[in-house]
Amino acid sequence: MIPVTGFEGAKVAVLGLGRSGLAAARALRAGGAEPLVWDDSATAREAAGSEGFSLVDPLKAGALNGVAAMTVSPGIAHLYPDPHPAIMAAWAAGVPVDNDVGLFFRSLAAGDWDRHVTPPRVIAVTGSNGKSTTAALIHHCLTEAGMPAQLAGNIGVGVLDIEPPEDGEVIVLELSSYQIDLARALTPDVAVFTNLTPDHLDRHGGRGGYFAAKRRLFAEGGPDRAVIGVDEKEGRYLANQLAEGPGDGRLIRVSATSKLTGPGWDVTARKGWLSETRKGRQAASIDLRGVRGLPGVHNHQNACCAYGALRALGIAPRVIETAFQSFGGLPHRSQIVGERNGVLFVNDSKATNVDAAAKALAAFPRVRWICGGLEKEGGLDGLKPVLGSVSKAYVIGREAEGFALKLGDLPVEVCTDMAIAVARAAAEAEPGETVLLAPAAASFDQYDNFEQRGQDFMDQVAKVLAV
Incomplete structure (x- = not known):
C-alpha cells in the first residue's frame, strides 16, 4: 500500500x-x-x-x-x-x-527517497485501444530484464494498492480517460499514448473532450519522455505540441501504418518488422511475425509503444526482443484458446468497439467471426474494410437480428447465445481458419463484463475441443 x-x-x-x-x-x-x-x-x-x-x-x-x-x-x-x-x-x-491516481502521484512524490540509490520511475500508458497489452508487455519485458517492476492502475491492482517501490523499481500504470481526467497530480517519468478512436463519448462530451482527457497526462504531467502513436490526427497534434523541434529526443513517435522520416526518434512497424530510427538512421529492428503473443498490426503497434517506453529507460534492443518472444498475451485480448484440426480459436472479448474488432479481424487471414452485443455509437461501418477475411459471422446478443442486418451481404447466422455460436462456428470451420470472438459491442446485454463474456467463449471452446 x-x-x-x-x-x-x-x-x-x-x-x-x-x-x-x-x-x-x-x-x-x-x-x-x-x-x-x-x-x-x-x-x-x-x-x-x-x-x-x-x-x-x-x-x-x-x-x-x-x-x-x-x-x-x-x-x-x-x-x-x-x-x-x-x-x-x-x-x-x-x-x-x-481521485486515487492524483493521490498516488502526490504521495509517491512525497516519499522518503533517501534510501534509494536510484529513485523509482513511473511509466503511464493511455489510449483508446491496446493500452492494457502495452502496459503488460512493458512490465513483462522489465521483469525479463531483471528489473524490479509493478503493474497497476486500470489493469491489475489499484494504484494505491501497490507495494512501496524498492530501489530502481519501475511502476507501470495503465490509465483510462476517466482516471486521467480528474487527477489533480500527474507526474509520470515516461508517458505513452497508443491511439485514439471514439469511445466513452458520453462521459467526455464528445470526441474532443475524450481526447482532452487523454492529453492531460502529457500537458499536465510534463513527462521526461513521451511515446506517441501518430497514426491518427490527435496523436500527430499531440506529438507536435510536445516537441521543441524536429530532432527533440524527448519525443518518440510510433506508427504501425506509415514510414516516419526526419531527424527525430521514431519506432515503426511495417510488414511485421519493428524498426527504430534515430537522427535518420536505423538503430535496431525486430521481426514480430513469429511473436505468437502479439498477432496482427494492432499488436505490432502495441509492441512499438512498449519498445519506445523501454528504450526511453535505456533497455537494450536485444533484451527487448528476447522478452517479446516469451510474452503470452493478455486474457480476452487476442488470446489463443486452443487449436484443433488446423482451426485456431481466439478470444478477443475486449474488442468492445468497432475499431478494436476491425484490428482483431485484420490479424487473421480467414475468420469465423463471433460478434454482437450492445452496439456503441457510430454504427458498424468501420468494419467494412476488413470483412473480406470473414467467411461467416455468428451473431450473439439480445439484439442479434438487428446487429446481423447491419453486416450487409456477409454470410450471417443469428445464434443469440455463445454456446450456439461456438458450436456452429467450430462445426463449419475449415483448416486454416480462425474462430474469433471479437464482438464490436459491449457485453452488458448478456454479461456483467467483457471478462465474463470471454470466459463463456473459452468454456464453450473447451467443450468443443473435448469432443
Whole structure:
C-alpha cells in the first residue's frame, strides 16, 4: 500500500467504494487522514463499514463541513453527461475533488527517497485501444530484464494498492480517460499514448473532450519522455505540441501504418518488422511475425509503444526482443484458446468497439467471426474494410437480428447465445481458419463484463475441443 500523504489529521470524503475507492480509503487512513466514505450501493457501504470506516452521506446538510478533499472513483461521472450530485455538493462547498491516481502521484512524490540509490520511475500508458497489452508487455519485458517492476492502475491492482517501490523499481500504470481526467497530480517519468478512436463519448462530451482527457497526462504531467502513436490526427497534434523541434529526443513517435522520416526518434512497424530510427538512421529492428503473443498490426503497434517506453529507460534492443518472444498475451485480448484440426480459436472479448474488432479481424487471414452485443455509437461501418477475411459471422446478443442486418451481404447466422455460436462456428470451420470472438459491442446485454463474456467463449471452446 502507498499511504496517502498531505492529509494527516484531516477529513477526506471518499465517493464510490469499489476496488479503487476502498483502496483510497485504506491508503488515506494509513497516511493519518480520517476517511468519510459513501457509495450509492447499500452493499458497498456495508462492506466498508465492516472495515471500520465512517459512513457519511455527502448530500446530508453539513456533511462536507471541515472536509479537506473528496476522492472519487473513476466509474462515477464528474462532468458529463451529468455530474454526480455529491460532486456538485463538493463544488458548492469549495471542497477539491480528486481521485486515487492524483493521490498516488502526490504521495509517491512525497516519499522518503533517501534510501534509494536510484529513485523509482513511473511509466503511464493511455489510449483508446491496446493500452492494457502495452502496459503488460512493458512490465513483462522489465521483469525479463531483471528489473524490479509493478503493474497497476486500470489493469491489475489499484494504484494505491501497490507495494512501496524498492530501489530502481519501475511502476507501470495503465490509465483510462476517466482516471486521467480528474487527477489533480500527474507526474509520470515516461508517458505513452497508443491511439485514439471514439469511445466513452458520453462521459467526455464528445470526441474532443475524450481526447482532452487523454492529453492531460502529457500537458499536465510534463513527462521526461513521451511515446506517441501518430497514426491518427490527435496523436500527430499531440506529438507536435510536445516537441521543441524536429530532432527533440524527448519525443518518440510510433506508427504501425506509415514510414516516419526526419531527424527525430521514431519506432515503426511495417510488414511485421519493428524498426527504430534515430537522427535518420536505423538503430535496431525486430521481426514480430513469429511473436505468437502479439498477432496482427494492432499488436505490432502495441509492441512499438512498449519498445519506445523501454528504450526511453535505456533497455537494450536485444533484451527487448528476447522478452517479446516469451510474452503470452493478455486474457480476452487476442488470446489463443486452443487449436484443433488446423482451426485456431481466439478470444478477443475486449474488442468492445468497432475499431478494436476491425484490428482483431485484420490479424487473421480467414475468420469465423463471433460478434454482437450492445452496439456503441457510430454504427458498424468501420468494419467494412476488413470483412473480406470473414467467411461467416455468428451473431450473439439480445439484439442479434438487428446487429446481423447491419453486416450487409456477409454470410450471417443469428445464434443469440455463445454456446450456439461456438458450436456452429467450430462445426463449419475449415483448416486454416480462425474462430474469433471479437464482438464490436459491449457485453452488458448478456454479461456483467467483457471478462465474463470471454470466459463463456473459452468454456464453450473447451467443450468443443473435448469432443
